[in-house]
Amino acid sequence: MSENLQTVIAKISKIFDQFVLDLKSMNSKAQVLDLKSKYIGKDGPLTIIMKGLKDATPEEKREIGKKSNECKDQIEKMSKSLLEELEHKEINRSLEENWIDISDRDSIRAKGLCSSGYHPITTIQREIEDIFISMGFEVLDGPYLEDDYHNFEALNIPKDHPARDMQDTFWFKDMAHLLRTHTSTIQVRGMENRTPPFKFVGPGKVFRCERTDASHEFVFHQIEGMMVDKNISVANLMYFSKLLLSEVFKKEVEIRLRPGFFPFVEPGFEIDIRCLICAGKGCPVCKHSGWVELLPCGLVHPNVLKYGKVDTSIYNGFAFGLGLDRLVMMKYAIDDIRLLHAGDLRFVSQFASI
Numbered sequence: 001m002s003e004n005l006q007t008v009i010a011k012i013s014k015i016f017d018q019f020v021l022d023l024k025s026m027n028s029k030a031q032v033l034d035l036k037s038k039y040i041g042k043d044g045p046l047t048i049i050m051k052g053l054k055d056a057t058p059e060e061k062r063e064i065g066k067k068s069n070e071c072k073d074q075i076e077k078m079s080k081s082l083l084e085e086l087e088h089k090e091i092n093r094s095l096e097e098n099w100i101d102i103s104d105r106d107s108i109r110a111k112g113l114c115s116s117g118y119h120p121i122t123t124i125q126r127e128i129e130d131i132f133i134s135m136g137f138e139v140l141d142g143p144y145l146e147d148d149y150h151n152f153e154a155l156n157i158p159k160d161h162p163a164r165d166m167q168d169t170f171w172f173k174d175m176a177h178l179l180r181t182h183t184s185t186i187q188v189r190g191m192e193n194r195t196p197p198f199k200f201v202g203p204g205k206v207f208r209c210e211r212t213d214a215s216h217e218f219v220f221h222q223i224e225g226m227m228v229d230k231n232i233s234v235a236n237l238m239y240f241s242k243l244l245l246s247e248v249f250k251k252e253v254e255i256r257l258r259p260g261f262f263p264f265v266e267p268g269f270e271i272d273i274r275c276l277i278c279a280g281k282g283c284p285v286c287k288h289s290g291w292v293e294l295l296p297c298g299l300v301h302p303n304v305l306k307y308g309k310v311d312t313s314i315y316n317g318f319a320f321g322l323g324l325d326r327l328v329m330m331k332y333a334i335d336d337i338r339l340l341h342a343g344d345l346r347f348v349s350q351f352a353s354i
């Protein structure tokens, strides 16, 4: 070996001392990582020393190898602990910067956030309620926790009916209670204590045990509508649907009517609107079809009316179940339903009124 053992050992110590000195001036994680790789990376000074040991005696190699490994370990340890320290500082800084005292209006305003406002789903729900109230509809409520009868049986979906699989249900352990999978339960409850003619809407949360994606959530919102009177026809249904959609969007929207199967309506339809996010070109929200299913509807199945003690020789009716989340997404061009319920103030504050 051209240098003697002690010189090489001293060199390693010097490298280490220099590292310790350099480390002191680091103040970001990226800098620490750079420094670490500069010292112990594959072109680092320690590697170079080890490569230069070709002519050294086994004794020398062992000594130098040992010293170099100790030095490497030390560098690893010190970098790791500084990285952790910096990480903590970063978290604390971000907590301090993003801290919001929600009871303090001024600090909320100072951060450019709103002090209050309605969630866009609430706003649209109320808008729709108002449209229907102005046409003489009542607004009804219903429980989230339901029983088999109101969610399925009385809607012409008997036990073992394959249509039960259409809706992935959150069942309770007793298998008799569930979280309502649709607001159609409000049709059943509405009929229980009314005599025809009547017309009402029923908004609220519904629950489906399914995987989420850009257009599916497991908790979402619907508004049910039901009108029972003499001589109700598909023309009445179309009139109300068109009026509803043009009032909500405040512009003409392109719609299409397709047959749709729901055991509680006959005939059943799906009203789709031209996707307003991609203007019909195709995007994840419309599953690249250019159309979004918005308004399933139909004429109420006679069996459902019978469960509701409506005399089907005199009366019939229509019903619809409008998806509010999708409506909001279309109205404000929101391309992921999950944003609506993520609770992120930066998102919801865009819709605030003050």
Ligand code: PHE
Binding pocket: 181, 182, 183, 184, 262, 265, 268, 296, 297, 298, 319, 320, 321, 322
């Ligand atoms: N309840 C149906 C659903 O969730 C929608 C619907 C309501 C269809 C009323 C027809 C009539 O999916």
